[in-house]
Amino acid sequence: MICPTAEAILSSHIVQEVRLPTPFGRAATGIDVPTDAPLPAQVARVPTAEVVGPSVSPAGWLQIVERRISNSLQPAGRDYENQGQWLSAETASAATAFFQLTSDVLPGEPHIYSSLVGDLVAEFKAPHGVLNAVISTKAFTALAIIDGSPEETRIEWNAVSSRSVRSTLRSLTAKLCDGEHGSAVAT
Amino acid sequence: MAQRWLPKPGGPVGLKEPVGRRLFDEPALVGATDQKPKQSLDYRHFEETRIPIEVSFDRLGPEGIDRKVVTYLAPIARAHAAARRAKKFGGWVWLKAAQLNSPPKGTAFPVIASPIQPSDPEHAEHNPYHAHTACTGDAHSVALHLQWLFTSQGKMRECKDPRDRVTIGQRISKVGRFLGGLIRWKAAPKK
Numbered sequence: 540m541i542c543p544t545a546e547a548i549l550s551s552h553i554v555q556e557v558r559l560p561t562p563f564g565r566a567a568t569g570i571d572v573p574t575d576a577p578l579p580a581q582v583a584r585v586p587t588a589e590v591v592g593p594s595v596s597p598a599g600w601l602q603i604v605e606r607r608i609s610n611s612l613q614p615a616g617r618d619y620e621n622q623g624q625w626l627s628a629e630t631a632s633a634a635t636a637f638f639q640l641t642s643d644v645l646p647g648e649p650h651i652y653s654s655l656v657g658d659l660v661a662e663f664k665a666p667h668g669v670l671n672a673v674i675s676t677k678a679f680t681a682l683a684i685i686d687g688s689p690e691e692t693r694i695e696w697n698a699v700s701s702r703s704v705r706s707t708l709r710s711l712t713a714k715l716c717d718g719e720h721g722s723a724v725a726t
Numbered sequence: 727m728a729q730r731w732l733p734k735p736g737g738p739v740g741l742k743e744p745v746g747r748r749l750f751d752e753p754a755l756v757g758a759t760d761q762k763p764k765q766s767l768d769y770r771h772f773e774e775t776r777i778p779i780e781v782s783f784d785r786l787g788p789e790g791i792d793r794k795v796v797t798y799l800a801p802i803a804r805a806h807a808a809a810r811r812a813k814k815f816g817g818w819v820w821l822k823a824a825q826l827n828s829p830p831k832g833t834a835f836p837v838i839a840s841p842i843q844p845s846d847p848e849h850a851e852h853n854p855y856h857a858h859t860a861c862t863g864d865a866h867s868v869a870l871h872l873q874w875l876f877t878s879q880g881k882m883r884e885c886k887d888p889r890d891r892v893t894i895g896q897r898i899s900k901v902g903r904f905l906g907g908l909i910r911w912k913a914a915p916k917k
Contacts, residue, residue: 610757622813623770624753650764652755658866660769671769671873673866682870689832689874691867 600648601638607651608635608659623653633676633696634659640701644709646670646716665715679704685714730794731787732854739823739837739857744786746818746883747771747876748803750810767819767880772872779861779868783837786820786855791883795855800885802853817885819876826859826875833871835859 613625626634630653638645649661649672658675672681679694692711694704739745752770754761774781784799786792800815807815826835837857844852861868 607755607758607761611755612757622753624756626755650761651758652752652768652770654866655770655773655775662764662766662769669766671766671870673769673870675866680864680866680870682867682874684874684878687831687878689871691870693864693867 595643597639598642598645598648601642604638604642604649604651605635611653621657623655626653626659627657629676630657630659630674634661634674637674637679641705641708644705644712646712663715665712667718668715670711670715681711683711683715685719688719690714728794730798731792733785733839733841735841737839739785739839740788741822741824741827742789743823744789744791744820745783745823745826745837745857746786746820747781747783747872748806749816749819750807750813751816752813766877767873769869769873771819772869772876774865774869777865779863779865780858781835781861781868781872783857783859784818784853784855785839785857786818786883791820796883796885799853799855803885804887814887815885818883819880820883821876821880825879829875829879832875833868835861835872835875 608626608631611624611626612631613621613627617625634651646663646665649663651659651661654660654673658673661672661674663670663672667686668684670681670683672679677696679692679696681692683690683692690711692707694707733739749767749771752768772781784803785795786799787795803815807813823837826837828834837859840856840858842853842856
């Protein structure tokens, strides 16, 4: 089975938003844009179209996981009945935000359930190992087993940027998909 | 007839001793019942909510599993399950103490003998087989490491609830129903 690196997964999901030029110098969105207005730095000008990007599209499984989380919200006033079959609104919100931010740099669709203290446990499988993680409102704690070797990661939400979170997970996913020493070169 | 093994009071946990962690059935999220069953052990089996973190184990025998020890411990574990809000006890996942004390990779979890005395006010039952590992740091991290260690190297010792066991009477009645059905089918006119 060929598994692309996280970088490859990321680039395969890059969507190039193409705005076709209109006869009257208007953007295809219908918004009036002066033709001589300066373009934002990230917008590249090409002869036949204006390419905006890159923007990253989420993983295909994101909606399914979001639905599972939202369908598991604890009904109001039933805290004492919760034995792990429901998620609190805080945990659900933190987990949803986490998956929305990182779904494209994770190894694949997670198996999710609640921990005894109400955090979300997410378990991922990859060709070179597994990634078991606990997502709470304060932190992300994960243990990746890459070719039998454990590697722990802990991210405190209030101490890092979203870019840093994505970068950490992208590197972890690359190891899980290609192994500690990267993919073998075909001969 | 061999006596049930009893650990030496005050003695250390032997490196060859099978050390088990109790398994309880845990519910799935109500909105996520469409997920495929997973192959690894559940994280919750290793999650400790006590602070400081002390993960409890049962010593299941001197070298291999002692059936009499299992028979002694099973009702204690079932009572523990009932105390955990109607959860069901399913058995143990176990490792040799040496595998916990010094695993080839990852964090070590030295096992300390800590028998529960009948006079202990916090525990109703007497458990001379109780042991634990004391951990520092993050509870999630400890549980994740134990989950991996037991998933990758652990063995299962299932323990069925006697209430779930099929009695001889029930078996005879089942066979009777099957034979009755067979006779009726044979006697029925063929089309």
